[in-house]
Amino acid sequence: MVIAEATTVKLSEIDAVLKQVNALFPNAATKDTNGSLVVANDKLVDVANYLKDDLAADYCSSVTSVDYPDRFEVVYHLYSVSKQEGPLVMKAHADKGNPIVPSMVSVWAGANLQEREVYDMMGIRFAGHPNLKRVLMWEGFEGYPLRKDYKEPYYEEEKKPYDSRHPGGHHQRAEERVPWGKNVQYPAGFDPDEMTVIKTENLPLVDALDLRAGRFKTDRFIVNMGPQHPSTHGVFQMRITLDGETIVDLEPVMGYLHRNHEKIGERNMWLMNMPFTDRLDYICSMGNNLGYALAVEKLMGVEVPERAQYIRVIMAELTRIANHFWAIGFLLNDLGAFFTPSLYAIEERELILDLFEMTAGSRMMCNYMRFGGIAADLPEEFLPLCHDLVYNRMNRKIDEMDTYLSQNEIVLARGKGIGILPPDMAINYSTAGPVLRGSGVPYDVRRAQPYSIYDRFDFKVCTRSEGDVYARYAVRLDEMRESVNILKQAMNQLPAGPIMGGRKAWQIRVPKGEAYGRVENPKGELGFFVVSDGSANPYRYHVRATSYINLNVLGELCKGHTVADVVAILGSIDIVLGEVDR
Amino acid sequence: MAETNGHTSPISLIDDEDQFIIEQVKQSVLVTTVDKLIDLVDNINNWGRRSSLWPMQFGLACCAIEMICTAASRYDISRFGAELFRPSPRQADFMIVSGTVTKKMVPQIVRLYNQMPEPKYVISMGACATGGGPFKEGYNVVSGIDKYIPVDVYVPGCPPTPQALLHGLMTLQAKIDNESIRTARWYRSGEVEEAPIPILGPDIIDVRQIPDIRAEAMRVRAATQTVGGTATDRPDSTSTATAAKTLKVDGHAVSPKGKTAPPLSAERLAQVKSLKKT
Numbered sequence: 001m002v003i004a005e006a007t008t009v010k011l012s013e014i015d016a017v018l019k020q021v022n023a024l025f026p027n028a029a030t031k032d033t034n035g036s037l038v039v040a041n042d043k044l045v046d047v048a049n050y051l052k053d054d055l056a057a058d059y060c061s062s063v064t065s066v067d068y069p070d071r072f073e074v075v076y077h078l079y080s081v082s083k084q085e086g087p088l089v090m091k092a093h094a095d096k097g098n099p100i101v102p103s104m105v106s107v108w109a110g111a112n113l114q115e116r117e118v119y120d121m122m123g124i125r126f127a128g129h130p131n132l133k134r135v136l137m138w139e140g141f142e143g144y145p146l147r148k149d150y151k152e153p154y155y156e157e158e159k160k161p162y163d164s165r166h167p168g169g170h171h172q173r174a175e176e177r178v179p180w181g182k183n184v185q186y187p188a189g190f191d192p193d194e195m196t197v198i199k200t201e202n203l204p205l206v207d208a209l210d211l212r213a214g215r216f217k218t219d220r221f222i223v224n225m226g227p228q229h230p231s232t233h234g235v236f237q238m239r240i241t242l243d244g245e246t247i248v249d250l251e252p253v254m255g256y257l258h259r260n261h262e263k264i265g266e267r268n269m270w271l272m273n274m275p276f277t278d279r280l281d282y283i284c285s286m287g288n289n290l291g292y293a294l295a296v297e298k299l300m301g302v303e304v305p306e307r308a309q310y311i312r313v314i315m316a317e318l319t320r321i322a323n324h325f326w327a328i329g330f331l332l333n334d335l336g337a338f339f340t341p342s343l344y345a346i347e348e349r350e351l352i353l354d355l356f357e358m359t360a361g362s363r364m365m366c367n368y369m370r371f372g373g374i375a376a377d378l379p380e381e382f383l384p385l386c387h388d389l390v391y392n393r394m395n396r397k398i399d400e401m402d403t404y405l406s407q408n409e410i411v412l413a414r415g416k417g418i419g420i421l422p423p424d425m426a427i428n429y430s431t432a433g434p435v436l437r438g439s440g441v442p443y444d445v446r447r448a449q450p451y452s453i454y455d456r457f458d459f460k461v462c463t464r465s466e467g468d469v470y471a472r473y474a475v476r477l478d479e480m481r482e483s484v485n486i487l488k489q490a491m492n493q494l495p496a497g498p499i500m501g502g503r504k505a506w507q508i509r510v511p512k513g514e515a516y517g518r519v520e521n522p523k524g525e526l527g528f529f530v531v532s533d534g535s536a537n538p539y540r541y542h543v544r545a546t547s548y549i550n551l552n553v554l555g556e557l558c559k560g561h562t563v564a565d566v567v568a569i570l571g572s573i574d575i576v577l578g579e580v581d582r
Numbered sequence: 583m584a585e586t587n588g589h590t591s592p593i594s595l596i597d598d599e600d601q602f603i604i605e606q607v608k609q610s611v612l613v614t615t616v617d618k619l620i621d622l623v624d625n626i627n628n629w630g631r632r633s634s635l636w637p638m639q640f641g642l643a644c645c646a647i648e649m650i651c652t653a654a655s656r657y658d659i660s661r662f663g664a665e666l667f668r669p670s671p672r673q674a675d676f677m678i679v680s681g682t683v684t685k686k687m688v689p690q691i692v693r694l695y696n697q698m699p700e701p702k703y704v705i706s707m708g709a710c711a712t713g714g715g716p717f718k719e720g721y722n723v724v725s726g727i728d729k730y731i732p733v734d735v736y737v738p739g740c741p742p743t744p745q746a747l748l749h750g751l752m753t754l755q756a757k758i759d760n761e762s763i764r765t766a767r768w769y770r771s772g773e774v775e776e777a778p779i780p781i782l783g784p785d786i787i788d789v790r791q792i793p794d795i796r797a798e799a800m801r802v803r804a805a806t807q808t809v810g811g812t813a814t815d816r817p818d819s820t821s822t823a824t825a826a827k828t829l830k831v832d833g834h835a836v837s838p839k840g841k842t843a844p845p846l847s848a849e850r851l852a853q854v855k856s857l858k859k860t
């Protein structure tokens with residue numbers, strides 16, 4: 001009887017879900033004050049399977065953890081892609097002494113890298129995880145940085161603003177305060193001679209089974225690509241196991257740009273994080289600003305005035321165009337069209353950056369959004385220039401790209417049928433953005449859960465069904481056209497009025513609670529999970545980085561292909577290392 | 583041309599009379615022609631090098647995006663002869679450290695620097711590469727690449743605009759213009775020392791600091807051990823050999839030359855011995 005009802009239960013209705021779960025698994029779940037489903041550890045896998053199979057919670061958007069004084073909390077944000085609804089916030093508790101939680105990788109493969117990150121940052125172990133080792137820091141690093149009791153070498157005080165920086169205090173250079181004159185700390189009594197350097201094995205692996213069976217086989221060997229490699233789009237490394245020329249395994253290795261975004265974010269005050277979000281996905285700073293502002297506004301409950309809403313959308317869509325130009329230019333670069341297409345692409349991006357510079361004051365690091373609005377109104381020259389760009393230039397340039405590239409023999413040969421991602425796998429691996437839509441899944445946060453004022457615009461969710469490199473390229477091209485469409489509508493409707501809502505305050509205090517704000521950034525779903533304890537600093541600040549999570553699927557996509565295809569596949573996923581490593 | 587080279591010191595600075603005469607003789611007799619020749623060689627050499635600086639294709643973070651923009655359509659770095667970004671350090675003349683230097687990445691950066699042929703230069707682009715920038719307080723961030731390799735030009739900004747990077751490039755060119763084969767360190771006899779590659783342990787270890795860290799470890803150990811313990815009665819020869827063995831990374835011994843490692847603790851020694859037996 002209960003099961004028959006299941007199809008009608010919505011994920012976002014926590015009480016109904018709770019009733020269902022408890023009817024099937026007695027005493028498995030409770031509801032906490034934030035309206036999330038807290039599941040007992042021993043029932044976690046069963047409940048997760050039930051949620052996925054019967055309630056269609058097929059998409060595990062984000063996995064993260066919070067360090068409370070009495071417990072660790074692992075937080076899962078679940079959505080339904082097939083029913084286009086959600087969220088359901090599921091939680092599991094782990095005790096402080098020996099935190100272990102069952103792994104969700106068998107249910108949602110997309111949890112893989114995220115659980116590794118939780119382990120790396122907070123030391124929570126996941127029972128049954130296939131490859132639980134450090135991901136952002138190196139193996140052998142001392143401590144779990146995101147735990148509240150971890151103090152970094154340059155530690156000054158628990159929370160900003162630091163007293164030592166005030167007029168009365170005397171600020172010292174950080175280097176002069178610490179023992180080694182550098183940003184380092186060693187455990188007490190650490191002796192470098194007794195250290196064992198943990199190294200990953202790089203020797204050729206002969207397949208012993210094949211040898212014994214007397215089968216002739218080429219040797220397997222490992223190729224390290226990166227972290228300094230022209231095609232890895234930054235400091236990203238891939239350990240590729242080859243059998244002859246065929247890839248049998250690929251493991252992404254990251255963390256070379258891990259800049260401790262979240263730890264710094266938890267020391268910062270709320271608004272101080274805004275410029276740091278610029279540096280996440282540094283090609284789309286406006287989009288990141290929007291995501292963070294939305295998450296905090298959810299907690300604060302401020303109204304954003306109409307004009308600011310429209311300007312936000314204009315900026316976000318301009319960012320999308322700039323990003324896709326960049327992505328297509330560099331995908332072509334990876335395919336061997338060395339720099340000619342990207343020169344054309346960068347030219348268009350420069351024009352958009354000009355608009356950002358005249359509005360926000362900076363080309364790349366815009367720091368433009370505020371909680372409740374935006375930092376500055378548009379300058380006079382903005383609209384005529386933007387109008388010219390949108391109406392007279394962009395579409396022409398996008399068509400130009402299309403004409404020259406889309407039917408190009410090399411693009412077709414190297415893009416079609418390479419790195420195919422089936423739709424169910426795309427959902428299961430939590431991919432987002434053009435990667436997901438390139439596999440024929442019509443999921444776009446702007447449409448599925450409209451934020452800001454996206455429900456007022458008429459636009460298509462662009463998809464391609466092939467799921468290969470070429471499809472992802474084509475989705476980007478189509479999305480740019482849609483963005484031009486949205487821009488036209490937004491500029492026509494742009495009202496006059498104030499640009500900041502809410503009360504003016506010197507210091508922003510955010511009411512107690514937790515919120516998850518997500519936006520459809522050019523690279524996919526970007527989420528911010530914030531927990532406030534009512535003070536001037538976030539208690540927990542987590543970024544659901546879409547580039548990072550999209551990499552879950554990289555190994556699967558590359559298997560069976562050759563090294564040259566890896567470059568194309570990676571280019572088509574379109575990662576940016578600032579966001580991968582944070 | 584002679585003024586720029588700095589080796590012809592103004593006469594007024596020399597007060598000693600003998601010195602003055604020697605200077606005079608040097609300037610007017612014999613040496614003059616050689617000097618002039620060297621100046622000429624310097625000029626041609628420097629002109630050639632400054633006009634075709636090949637950067638290493640190597641981006642770290644956000645600043646790398648601005649670096650690419652500098653190389654691209656609008657700012658066109660090839661006006662300065664520096665458009666040939668080489669993916670291999672062996673072919674590069676200078677390295678633009680464009681972005682946040684993290685502890686996990688710095689061994690690779692130092693290795694790449696060591697692999698570049700001389701003459702080589704480093705431009706530190708942006709606040710992060712210069713001093714840690716906005717992320718300085720982070721636990722995985724190195725406060726400036728100059729803690730590990732020498733830097734020639736610092737470009738401030740976060741990110742520096744392409745114009746600023748171009749200005750940095752011009753500053754580097756001016757620096758090269760003022761070089762002379764008489765003084766440049768890579769033309770002197772003897773080997774130019776490699777920058778030591780740091781190791782990743784529980785935190786990053788600067789190889790030059792190992793003696794200090796070791797001394798500190800000894801101090802802590804002495805403080806915690808009971809008086810009259812086993813601290814002194816250890817055979818030194820075995821321990822040094824073991825220490826040298828454990829400290830090899832990638833086949834390079836990382837223990838600084840000429841320093842012998844202090845003895846191992848008794849427990850550790852027992853451990854090593856039992857390992858040898860099995």
Ligand code: SF4
Binds near residue numbers: 715
């Ligand atoms: S200086 Fe600024 S722009 Fe450059 S890498 Fe650092 S944070 Fe990014």
